[in-house]
Amino acid sequence: MVVCTKCGNPKVVISRKQSGQFLCSDCFIESINKKVQQTIRRENLIQKGDKVMVALSGGKDSVVTLDILNSYYKRHVIDLCAVTIDEGIKGYRNEGVSIAKAHAKNLGIEHKVVKFKDCFSIDLDEIMEYENHRGSCTYCGVFRRWIINRTAREFNATKIATGHNLDDESQAILMNYLEGNINNLSALGALTTSKSPKFTPKIKPLREIPEKEIGLYAIVKGLDVHLAACPYAHESFRMEVGNILKDLSKQHPTIMYSILKGYDKIKPLVRENYPPQFHQGDCVKCGEPSSNELCRACTFLEELGHEVQL
């Protein structure tokens, strides 16, 4: 009979192919917490007194990020707040928003729900009705980042925490490499900073945790999470790359770790020759940091015949 490699408990919840470990629920939860704490310490993601804003969708990754950071909040190491973005995706987003609200209320932290419609006078479903749109994920990414940066300043947050996991990060590394986008590649990592004081540093505490283990953590801990697929996700190049990596992982269970570790080793060399492109000025329309006269959000909105609602 299989037992927990650490404590001998016969109630095993995971068999880790990458390490050969079997773990019971308690040892599994402890191992995840320990691994995330190691990432936070090694990458210097959090300083005492930080106010961390979690980008909380209500999905497993952001809820687990909030749950783990809550242990720092309870020990008064950091202050915690959250933002939830409602992109206006009918039949998908409402449940996540409700779950996010419940978690924030339960922890007693500041929480804002910000809608695309309120900021841009158009939501994602409406954008997707345009014939020559640029693809759902392109708008979603740019508009969400715009809201997250702005809300972080409204909260006076010193860090923005996102739920990016090992699968997301290895996908991003491979995508940027495959697209030859080396300047974007060099910007990836556990901590993203910018020269512009209008950008709040972003941290990814779950960067070394596989997506499946984050789902397992949520279920084993009984955390309420929104488990559903974004109806627009199938349109993305990210999903194509993700599928390739998942297939490779079946025979090579450590492949995502090696992509991440390999990237971390070459990152300093890449940055030297291809530094991330920092925004030098401000957008003339909305005032957000931008390399051009108009930021990407305002450029997209102009194409759609809309503008930022300030």
Added chain:
Amino acid sequence: MSYKVIFKDLNEERELSGKTTIRNLLEDLNISSETVVTKQNGEVVIEDSQIEDGDEIQIIQIIYGG
């Protein structure tokens, strides 16, 4: 001998014939084990866990689109 399977809209009684594990069930349903967590009688189990007569197996999809 039989057991119950719950997965999304599926809620069915299946016949238990011989030694069957969670892995066998997932393969039979064409579900990638990398995208789900399985509960056997309310407790999370690994794919090697053997299904017994009268069990309730709940399959929870945690990763979408893969």
